[in-house]
Amino acid sequence: MRLSCEVIRDLLPLYYDKVCSKESSLLIEEHLAECTQCVEELEKLKMSLEKPTISDEKIKVVENISAKWKRDKRASFLKGSMLVSALAAIICFITYNVIGAKILPDGTLVEPFALIPIGYLFVFVFIISLICNFVFLKKHKINTK
Numbered sequence: 001m002r003l004s005c006e007v008i009r010d011l012l013p014l015y016y017d018k019v020c021s022k023e024s025s026l027l028i029e030e031h032l033a034e035c036t037q038c039v040e041e042l043e044k045l046k047m048s049l050e051k052p053t054i055s056d057e058k059i060k061v062v063e064n065i066s067a068k069w070k071r072d073k074r075a076s077f078l079k080g081s082m083l084v085s086a087l088a089a090i091i092c093f094i095t096y097n098v099i100g101a102k103i104l105p106d107g108t109l110v111e112p113f114a115l116i117p118i119g120y121l122f123v124f125v126f127i128i129s130l131i132c133n134f135v136f137l138k139k140h141k142i143n144t145k
C-alpha cells in the first residue's frame, strides 16, 4: 500500500512522537525509505521539536551581558575610587591652604588635622586607581577586540 506524501506528512508528528499504530509506523518507514522529501520533512520536524527553549546562542548572549556588566561594574568602581580619591586629595590641600600651617621657631611644621599626610595618601590612592584604571581599560580593549 503506497500512501501519498501528504498523508505521510500528516502522520509524521505522530510517528515522531511514537503515538501512531505499529502498522502506520511501518507504512511511514516504508515510505521514508523511498521518499527523500518526506525524510527531509521528518528532519525539519525533529529540528523544530528538539530546539531547546533557551538556545546556546541565547545563553551565550546572557553570559556576555553578565560578563560585560561585571566589567562595567569594575570599571565604574575604579573610576569612582579614582574620582573620590582625587576629590579628597584636593579637599585636603584646599583645607590645608585655608587653615594654614605654622612653622615653629625650631623648624617643625605644625598643621591641624594632619591634612598633608592625608592629602598625600589620597594622591597615592588616586595614582594607584589611575594605574588600575589604565591597566584595566587596556585589558578590556584587548578582550573586546
Ligand SMILES: [Zn+2]
Residues within 6 Å of the ligand: 004, 005, 006, 008, 031, 035, 036, 037, 038
Ligand atoms: Zn513522501
